[in-house]
Amino acid sequence: MEKILVSRCLLGHRVRYDGGASGPFDVLQQWLDEGRVVPLCPEVAGGLPTPRAPAEIAGGQGVRVLDGEVAVVTADGEDVSAQFLSGAHQALDQVREHGIRIAVLKANSPSCGNLLTYDGTFSGVKVRGEGVTAALLKRHGVKVFSELQLPEAAAALMALIKE
Numbered sequence: 001m002e003k004i005l006v007s008r009c010l011l012g013h014r015v016r017y018d019g020g021a022s023g024p025f026d027v028l029q030q031w032l033d034e035g036r037v038v039p040l041c042p043e044v045a046g047g048l049p050t051p052r053a054p055a056e057i058a059g060g061q062g063v064r065v066l067d068g069e070v071a072v073v074t075a076d077g078e079d080v081s082a083q084f085l086s087g088a089h090q091a092l093d094q095v096r097e098h099g100i101r102i103a104v105l106k107a108n109s110p111s112c113g114n115l116l117t118y119d120g121t122f123s124g125v126k127v128r129g130e131g132v133t134a135a136l137l138k139r140h141g142v143k144v145f146s147e148l149q150l151p152e153a154a155a156a157l158m159a160l161i162k163e
Contacts, residue, residue, distance in 0.1 A: 002036065002157060002161055005040060005098075006028060006040075008040060010022050010023040019051035022147065036157075042112065042133040043083065045087045045091070047086060048083050053078065055072050056073065056117070057071075057072050057073075057110050057131075059129070060127040061129045062111075062113075062135035062136075063135040066132060066135055075122050092137065095137060101141070103142050104153050108126060109131050111134070112134055114149075115146065
């Protein structure tokens, strides 16, 4: 059975930095009921608490964190790159263990954002870029979608099922 990695906050788990959740969503509940979902919050998996200080990537590019060029820093100035990298690698471990080819991750997150992230100034400005986990998964061939792209994720899943 084709499995899907899904951000825990999108499943209604209260793991967001502010202690909140962003879901659940009907299609994700359907996939849960089918036994397809592998839930993960990379930030919590990497050792960060809930709630926690908001974090952003200078320049908003998770790939640059993967390459050791920039850090993930909290609004308090704490470097949390190690935790973000640990969580990203745990996500990749899950992908490999379950043969996952699709992920649905939280939009705009410094871990999970797949198209946009915050720019690192804590001013609410978004830039084109990916979070650390999204960048690592994409680097390894996983198709990454956000909760804003659930129809596209469902279509990608159907295409994989028909292979």
